[in-house]
Amino acid sequence: MEMRLGWLADVIDDSPTLKLDGQAKQLLARGEPVINLTVGEPDFDTPLRIREAAHRALDEGGNGYTASAGLPALRRKVADYYAARLGVAISPGEVIVSNGAKQILYNALSILLNQGDEVAVPVPYWVTYPAQIAALRARMIPVVPSRPGWKITPEDLERAGAGRAKALILNTPSNPSGAVYTRAELEALAEYCRKTSFFILTDEIYEDLVYTDEGHIPLMTVAPDLRHRIVTVTGLSKSYAMTGWRIGFGIADEKAIGAMTRLQSHSTSNVNTIAQKASLVAFDCRDEVEAMAAAFRSRRDALVADMATIPGLRFLVPDGAFYLLADVSGLVDPERPVGGCWRLAEHLLQSEMLAVVPGEPFGVPNHLRLSYAAGEPTLREAAARFRRAAATFGG
Ligand SMILES: Cc1ncc(COP(=O)(O)O)c(C=O)c1O
Known part of the structure; x- marks a missing residue:
């Protein structure tokens, strides 16, 4: 058959x-x-201290399941570190630890989208965005930048009809273009977002790899007023040379984090406990x-x-x-x-x-x-x- x-x-x-x-x-x-x-x-x-912490975790044992959203101590560290970095107060309840930024995105899109919803995605895009959107039976609105530089403007969003989207994905620095949004560019986009009701998934997994004088500008720092609609997607994969460890962080409204956590509890549960314990020292490796x-x-x-x-x-x-x-x-x-x-x-x-x-x-x-x-x-x-x-x- x-x-x-x-x-x-x-x-x-x-x-x-x-x-x-x-x-x-x-x-x-x-x-x-x-x-x-x-x-x-x-x-x-991976930095030596993180590898040593993994050894210790292995030797000390106690590596059963953790809470689905992550070790409380790790969620607290992530909340504190990003509160300083993003310039807003963040509680551990607004943080989830998932299997890489990829699962953060999938969790977030899963709890945000209904079948047939649209997601605005700037071109060029990381290949996983359209794949995840399609898997969730949603549709992508490609937003093509009209100016050289691989960065979209509010006019580009308007032209593409992004106003009707349920979510917008931003990615700075960008894979594949390497483009980095400036503060002024993000402020202009935030102004557009204020006129809409969509969620903004801001994929900042490359946040530490920026070569401009201005440096990386997190979306949250220019639009803290939109924080209940922003999902910050990040993690240790790229900056800490930890791709195989699968440590991604999501920062969002507690209600969204709760739904993402429930979904994750039925899909992959927690991230590998040893990797989580080792990640407790990651922010000491700047x-x-x-x-x-x-x-x-x-x-x-x-x-x-x-x-x-x-x-x-x-x-x-x-x-x-x-x-x-x-x-x-x-x-x-x-x-x-x-x-x-x-x-x-x-x-x-x-x-x-x-x-x-x-x-x-x-x-x-x-x-x-x-x-x-x-x-x-x-x-x-x-x-x-x-x-x-x-x-x-x-x-
Ligand atoms: C733009 C972007 N977001 C997210 C990811 C996924 O990162 P992770 O390995 O943490 O799942 C990648 C990896 O290639 C990426 O390029």
């Missing part, structure tokens, strides 16, 4: 970044000299976080300097995160623009063993995303390979 899965089985696709990462890793396993710039994870190790951010900044500078001289390539210097989003339309055959970035990504992998991600799943065809979470010599070699592959690409 034919196996009949539900509708979601057909709708949901592999994360394209993980797919390409998988291909690159297969080649690596065969001993091929692949440079893998696909995946968004720091190549640093020196390490700053050192890693400084390294990402100089890597960005190295990559940007080399890529800027490749003919046919255009890009904006990313202000945050660890991605460079390059417009490759100058390299793609204008007679067949469709699928150009996939063809180029394939050519890069096959001819030069350089793995990058096509922009199409991020909503920007004819672009490629390169992650610069790799050492400077590797990035220089990657740029050299890119230059050679670009010269031999048939379009």
Whole structure:
């Protein structure tokens, strides 16, 4: 008898970044000299104090379930740390600990959306947003920025009809563009939001990786009056080189946190107890976080300097995160623009063993995303390979 899965089985696709990462890793396993710039994870190790705390937690035992929303002591630390950072009072009841920022988003969208609701999402977007929205039988309203810089304005939201949305997702610094919203830009967006009733999910998972003088501006700091409609999405994955530990933090109204917690109690329960206990010392490791951010900044500078001289390539210097989003339309055959970035990504992998991600799943065809979470010599070699592959690409 034919196996009949539900509708979601057909709708949901592999994360394209993980797919390409998988291909690159297969080649690596065969001993091929692949440079893998696909995946968004720091190549640093987790700070020593956090690893030591994990050892201690393991040795001391007592690692049964915790409360679904997280260890009370961790929720308290997160509340205190972000109260200082966001400039608003935050109680532990306004915090949830989930399996990465990804689960925070999924929990939040699940409790906010009804079937058929719409979610406004700026283009380009992280690939998981449309996937989660689709899984919840909601619809995405793509909001295309009208100005160069990959940042949306109130006018863009208005033009896209975002006013009818149930939620807006903002992401600063952005994956895949590396764009970082300034205070003035966020203030303008907040002004627009005040005229609407939608929830704002602000994904600030890259908050510590910002290379502008102004630095990261949390949405909450410019719109504390909207706090009951703001869900701040963050965590330890990127800043603390802890992607595999799966520690995400959600900060929101207590009622929303309560609903997210109930949902989580029936899906994954608490985050791994050892990882939570180790995370209690994370905020003591700010020196390490700053050192890693400084390294990402100089890597960005190295990559940007080399890529800027490749003919046919255009890009904006990313202000945050660890991605460079390059417009490759100058390299793609204008007679067949469709699928150009996939063809180029394939050519890069096959001819030069350089793995990058096509922009199409991020909503920007004819672009490629390169992650610069790799050492400077590797990035220089990657740029050299890119230059050679670009010269031999048939379009
Ligand atoms: C914009 C954005 N948000 C959230 C996440 C998920 O982070 P986590 O690993 O904590 O689930 C990522 C990871 O790639 C990301 O790029």
